[in-house]
Amino acid sequence: MTENLNQRQTDGHTDYGLTDLAELSTGELELSDRAALRRVSGLSTELTDVTEVEYRQLRLERVVLVGVWTEGSAAQSEASLAELARLAETAGSEVLDGLVQRRDRPDPATYIGSGKVAELSGMVASAGADTVICDGELSPSQLRQLEAKLKVKVIDRTALILDIFAQHARSKEGKAQVELAQLQYFMPRLRGWGEALSRQAGGRAGGATGGVGTRGPGETKLETDRRRIRTRISKLRKEIAAMSTVRETKRGRRTANEVPSVAIAGYTNAGKSSLLNALTGAGVLVEDALFATLDATTRRTTTPDGRTYTLTDTVGFVRHLPHQLVDAFQSTLDEVADADLILHVVDGSDPNPEWQVEAVREVLGEIADRREEKLPTELVVVNKIDAANELALARLRNLLPGAVFVSAHTGLGIEELRERVAGLIPRPDVEVEVLVPYARGELVARVHREGEVLTERHTERGTVLAAKVKPDLAGMLGDFAVNGTSV
Structure with a gap:
């Protein structure tokens, strides 16, 4: 077949021909791949079961949402439930209905009161739902009580976010971080059924010819599973530590070369990846979905006056971001803390952007507290102004x-942003005057690339430069100093 296939739509799916694949960016290919793997209605999605105990396997299909309004206004409570609906849809489920109960605090037994449990049960039955998602983190006892009364699977906001992270993780480090967060969450929620709770006798105690001293209780099945998960958690932490060492090495190399770094942080789906593409042409995955980006992406770009710096796209934040994720993604979040400048991206089209700002600054505050140091300068970027x-x-x-x-989609305001970034990132601060031989033209090129050229003229002996450069480059130019300039 020699047919030259263009992009075409087949049964609602995008189909790319062989000649088109070469023209697609990495982000477009990943987006196409993700779209091709959408969940089929009626099929369950389950986390990889690392134990023989049935523990919180997620089947997100047809869901009913429930929230408890303990503080703030009614609009804030409704917005929180609307965000939960978007999270559920991102995870691949169909939202059928939702309810909110006004309480001083969640009920310690069932999260919502007994009256609301009965109302919720009727809503689940009439809607034909198979899962209930609660807008908060439930204790193991609350999960068990609700499932016993509703007769359907019950999960909480934390498990839902973990499920989305598990779907979207691409790199080896990202997958390890998500698995660690999942295991830390599921560890206290392990449960056994029937004989899973029976004790396993040690030695020959289970046999008919056990003999004196060999009979007695051994480990329960639940204890065995917990031990296996603890072992897996320990292994994952070592793997992540090793991978973070590689990240720190790369970051250290950039620091040694004194390349300024800018971290893009913000609420999930605020347009961080789109902004990275607009500033650098990186071509990373852009999707209108929560937590589309989990793996940090770093790209080089230049300021309008020619100075090089790096831009790093980081994982998005959300209200009530699970602490397990903050802990597991420490190495990724360190990209924010170690940057010279933070671009805090806000979705200007969101009905409540100030809540986004508050949630992001809360997580940034946690990072600063953990590191016991101040965070870099923050520049707020309001994106999606076209919408x-x-x-x-x-x-x-x-x-x-x-x-x-700005609008990363239309390019409006991007040039102004470039100028603001150029004014906020560190500038070269060592002033030199040097005569560089023509044979060392690479040094002149590096001064133009990394420094700030004040004057330049060409002589018979070489290029005379007056410039501001970084300390490491000033040291390399020391042998070519003129007029007694100290470097």
Whole structure:
């Protein structure tokens, strides 16, 4: 077959011909691959079971949402449930209905009161749902009580986010981090059924000819499974530590060369990857979904005046981000703390962008507290202004003075952002005046690439430069100093 196939739509799916694949970016290929693996309605999605105990296997199909409104306004409570619905849809489930109960605090036994449990049970039965998702983290006893009363699978917000992370992790490090977070979450929620709780006798105690001293209790099945998971957690931590060493080596190399670094942080789906593409042309995956990006991506770019710096796209944040994920993604989040500048991206089209800002700064505060140091300078970038109304943008300008307003989709405001970044990242601070021989033209090129050239002229002996450069480059130019310039 020699048919030259173009992109075509077949049964709602995008089909790329052989000649098209070469023209697609890495992000487009990954997006196409992800779309081709959408879940089929009626099929369950289960976490990899590393034990023989049935523990919180997720079957996200047709779901009902339930939340407890303990503080804030009714609008905030509804917005939180709407976000939970988006999380559920991202995980591949169909949201059928939802309810919110006003309480001073969640019920310690069933999360919601007994009256609401009965109402919820009727809602589940009438809607034909097979899963209930609670907008909060449930204790093991609350999970068991609700499942016993509702007769369907019950999961909480934390398990839902972990499931999304498990779907979207691509790199070896990302997959290990997600698995570690899952195991830390599921560890206290292990449960056994029937004989799974019976004790396993040691030695020959189970045999008819056991003999004196060999009979007695051994480990329970549950204890065995917990021990196996603890072993797996320990192994994962060692693997992640080794991988983070590689990341730190790369980061250290950039630091040694004094390449300024900029970290892009923000709420999930605020447009961080789109902004990275707009600034660098990186071609990373862009998808209108929560937590589309889990693996940190670093790209080099230059300021309008020619200075090189790196941009790193990091994992998105969300309200009530599980602590297990914050712990597991320490090495990735360290990219934010070690940067010279943080671009805090806010979705300008979101109905409540100030809540996004608060949630992101809460997680950034946790990172700073853990490292016991201040975070780098923050520049707020309000994205998606092409999809926001003027009234909302005027409110944001008042709420976030000094922010840059851009549209990564249309390119509006991107040049202004480049200028602001150039003004905030560290500048070369060692002034030199050197005569560089023509045979060492690579040094002149490096001064132009990494430094700030003040004057330049060409003579018979070489190129005379007056420039501001970084300390390491100043040291390399020391042998060519003129007029007694100290380097």
